[in-house]
Each structure stands twice: as structure tokens, then as C-alpha cells.
Amino acid sequence: MVNTRTALIAGNWKMNLDHLQAIAFVQKLAWALDDAKHDYAAVEVAVFPPFTDLRSVQTLISADKLKVAFGAQDVSAQESGAYTGEISAAFLAKLDAQYVIIGHSERRTLHNETDEVVAAKTAAALKHKLVPVICVGETAEDLEKHGPSAVPVAQLEVALGQVSADSEIVVAYEPVWAIGSGQAATPEQAEQVCAALRSTLREKLGDAIADRTRILYGGSVKSSNIAGFMREPNVDGALVGGASLDVNEFAGIARFPQHVGL
Numbered sequence: 001m002v003n004t005r006t007a008l009i010a011g012n013w014k015m016n017l018d019h020l021q022a023i024a025f026v027q028k029l030a031w032a033l034d035d036a037k038h039d040y041a042a043v044e045v046a047v048f049p050p051f052t053d054l055r056s057v058q059t060l061i062s063a064d065k066l067k068v069a070f071g072a073q074d075v076s077a078q079e080s081g082a083y084t085g086e087i088s089a090a091f092l093a094k095l096d097a098q099y100v101i102i103g104h105s106e107r108r109t110l111h112n113e114t115d116e117v118v119a120a121k122t123a124a125a126l127k128h129k130l131v132p133v134i135c136v137g138e139t140a141e142d143l144e145k146h147g148p149s150a151v152p153v154a155q156l157e158v159a160l161g162q163v164s165a166d167s168e169i170v171v172a173y174e175p176v177w178a179i180g181s182g183q184a185a186t187p188e189q190a191e192q193v194c195a196a197l198r199s200t201l202r203e204k205l206g207d208a209i210a211d212r213t214r215i216l217y218g219g220s221v222k223s224s225n226i227a228g229f230m231r232e233p234n235v236d237g238a239l240v241g242g243a244s245l246d247v248n249e250f251a252g253i254a255r256f257p258q259h260v261g262l
């Protein structure tokens with residue numbers, strides 16, 4: 001089957017850039033992409049700023065009709081109520097956020113998010129028509145003990161608990177050992193796990209969702225290594241951390257078709 005999936009280059013800012021810096025950044029990003037005649041229909045570009053930036057980013061994108069998409073870095077599994085500090089999917093939907101990152105390894109390790117929490121957050125996002133970017137990935141220790149795809153596949157199986165065959169989701173494979181280490185996986189390693197994740201989608205939810213769901217690779221992606229990943233048949237984009245904080249570098253990643261020869 002021919003791959004008709006639109007590539008997605010997503011920038012996870014983590015806890016960087018305040019709302020004023022966010023406005024300047026998104027403006028510059030849009031200019032850089034426009035200057036390069038970026039084809040957004042071929043490569044979608046999305047940013048994931050901190051919660052406090054989202055309203056500013058939304059206002060800018062809507063006023064200037066920018067084609068950059070945006071999402072949040074986390075969401076509550078709860079609908080509303082006495083959950084101090086939490087942000088509901090309804091609030092994010094009201095801000096026109098299209099996406100939300102769920103189960104990033106930093107939330108799994110630093111905030112003890114289990115696979116069950118990830119599944120509940122995924123369901124909350126889908127209920128409000130947000131596209132969950134479900135993150136999975138193994139530690140170096142997992143890799144040694146269980147091989148390359150066992151842990152990410154097991155994480156995805158639980159996360160899909162309340163996902164149905166007609167849901168729109170994105171899956172991001174982010175090996176923990178590659179995040180922020182400068183030591184990216186090889187394109188072959190990424191392809192092997194992304195292919196296994198696609199098979200999991202196929203087995204659990206059918207061909208249509210497996211064929212249309214974008215599976216991203218994340219972990220030390222830069223403009224100089226994106227081409228190798230994007231040549232792989234089961235890698236449909238990247239979730240970028242550090243390199244998404246530099247406008248020209250991030251725009252360079254989004255412009256991968258120009259240096260990949262695709």
C-alpha cells in the first residue's frame with residue numbers, strides 16, 4: 001500500500017520559552033518557512049509550548065493565519081473539578097489546540113505516570129477531539145534486558161485501551177537513552193521499532209488506522225540527521241526537543257524533503 005501519510009515535524013519545547021518568547025519564535029518560524037516556500041500539505045509543522053504560552057500562540061496563529069499547528073505537552077485525565085494545577089482537555093480544545101503530547105518519558109519518570117494514566121489521558125484527549133501524541137520508548141536497561149521493541153509495544157498496547165478504530169492518534173517512539181543525549185537511534189533502529197508499533201496498531205485496531213496513523217521518531221533529532229529517519233517507510237516524522245528551540249534548525253528539520261531527495 002502506498003504511504004499517503006502527511007509527515008509531521010513536531011517541536012516539544014518542554015519547559016522553555018515564556019509567552020513573549022513564544023510569540024517571537026512562532027513568528028520567526030513562519031517567516032523562515034514561508035521564505036523557503038514550505039509545503040505544509042507535504043510536511044505539517046507543529047509546536048508544543050508550555051501551557052502559559054498557548055493562548056498567545058493561538059492568538060498569533062489565528063490573527064496572522066499561520067499554517068503552523070500547535071498542541072500542549074500534557075493534559076489531565078479528569079474532566080473538571082478539584083484537581084489543583086491540572087489542565088483539562090476541554091480547556092485545550094477551547095483554545096483550538098489540535099494536539100496534546102501524552103506519556104512523554106519525562107512525565108513517566110519524573111511524575112510517575114503509568115501506562116494506565118497514559119491510557120486515561122489519551123481517552124480524555126480523544127473525547128474532546130484533540131489528537132493525542134502518545135509517547136512510548138525504552139530505557140537503555142530495557143533495551144539490554146528485553147530487546148528493542150518489547151517495552152514500547154507493551155506501552156502502546158495499554159495506551160490503546162480506549163482508542164477506537166476511527167480515532168485519530170499520533171504515536172511517537174522516543175527511546176529514553178536517545179533523548180537529550182546527542183546519541184540518536186540509527187534510522188534502522190527507529191524503523192524496526194516504528195514497524196513493530198504499526199503492527200501493534202494493525203493487530204489491535206485494524207488496517208485502516210495502522211495505515212493512516214503517523215508514527216514519529218524522537219531523540220536527538222537535528223537537521224543533519226532527519227533525512228536518514230525520513231527515508232524509512234514506517235517513520236512519518238519527528239518529535240524534536242532541543243533542536244526545536246532554534247528557529248533555523250527547526251525550520252531546517254521541517255524542510256527535510258529538500259535535503260532528502262524525496
Ligand code: 13P
Pocket residue numbers: 012104174178179180181182218219220221239240241242243
Ligand atoms: P531531544 O530532541 O532534545 O533529544 O528531545 C526529544 C524529546 O524528548 C522530544 O519530546
